[in-house]
Amino acid sequence: RNQVGNSFVMDTFSQLLEELVSRDEENRFTDLLMSAPSHVLLETDGRGRTLLMFASEYGDIDRIGEVIERAGELGVGEDLLGMRDKRGMSAPMIAANVGQLTTMRLLLDQRPLCLADRNEWQETLLHVATAGGHPAVVADLLRRGDMQVDAEDKWHQTALQIAQLQKGGRCHSEVVEVFREWYEERGEPLPPPPPPSMTMVHDGTTLPSLQSEFLSAVKARGERTLDESAITTKHVTNTALGKTQAYLKSQPQFSAPARKALSKCIEYPADHERVRQLVMDEAIDPAGRDMFGLTAVQKAAAWNDGELLDILLCVLEPGDITRRTGKQDQHALDIALEYGSQTAIKKLRDTGHFGSQ
Secondary structure, three states: OOOOOOOOOOOOHHHHHHHHHHHOOHHHHHHHHHOOOHHHHHOOOOOOOOHHHHHHHHOOHHHHHHHHHHHHHOOOHHHHHOOOOOOOOOHHHHHHHOOOHHHHHHHHHHOHHHHHOOOOOOOOHHHHHHHOOOHHHHHHHHOOOOOOOOOOOOOOOOHHHHHHHOOOOHHHHHHHHHHHHHHHHOOOOOOOOOOOOOEEEHHHEEEOOHHHHHHHHHHHOOOOOOOHHHOOOOOOOOOOHHHHHHHHHHOOOOOOOOOEEHHHHOOOOOOHHHHHHHHOOOOEEOOOEOOOOOEHHHHHHHHOOHHHHHHHHOOOOHHHHHOOEOOOOEOHHHHHHHHOOHHHHHHHHHOOOOOOO
């Protein structure tokens, strides 16, 4: 099985290399790599990702070093470091997006030009690190003099504005503080947050004003349209579309479309990039339950998947994080304790939502 849990036939050399990376079979990997031709290193998978990008997502420094060394020997090192996947993400951007700080540093040292990389949404490394909620990565990027702090993405949002609009999550609040310290060192005030009508969701994807989303949802179902002037901020808050749908569900005259539970879409081991895409999909409910009554955050706790928890804790409401479900009526912290998931226990306790439980 590959990193998204799908079985596949390893009928190419690069797929075999990827499998060895995931299993950390160092000796076999090195032997194969040293005999690999250049086209293998430059080959991409269905997502447009090279072996270097795959290893960067996992933060496997030793394998990354070997790949870069072999690419240099074959004269394709610069080509490999400059490649992008189908979303326009370079290897350093992938590392920044998932919080692999050491990996990102190594790749940027190898090719400083990557600091100027932008993906298909015109996001910089600073944008994707901020959207992922990784304060240490953001701090490292801010210390680099060539980083454009005021750079805007496709939706005219700076990295700071993404963090400010997501500040309900603990990790994004920490990112805002990193920016605050950076501005204070320069004797400048922290720029104010953007207006509430500009609503961001995880991984840099923007939704229009929730006010317009609210009206569109009503009109799309052919139901009675409210007076647009009557829809004010008391009806629509600065959160992702799930809040709008929650409001619709609370009103007897509306019936919001059912959303698929995120928990039904993920299996072990979780593909973190895919999860980031799913949580910003309006058709997916991050707090939804699978056929066994388990939510995604409960699965993450059982798997001791810290990165998956980081993603979920940034988008879930406190009540969704502490909700008891399943046959044994357990919340995520109960499950983490039962499985001895040390990383998950720490991250869940650090939220402060479980009190003295």
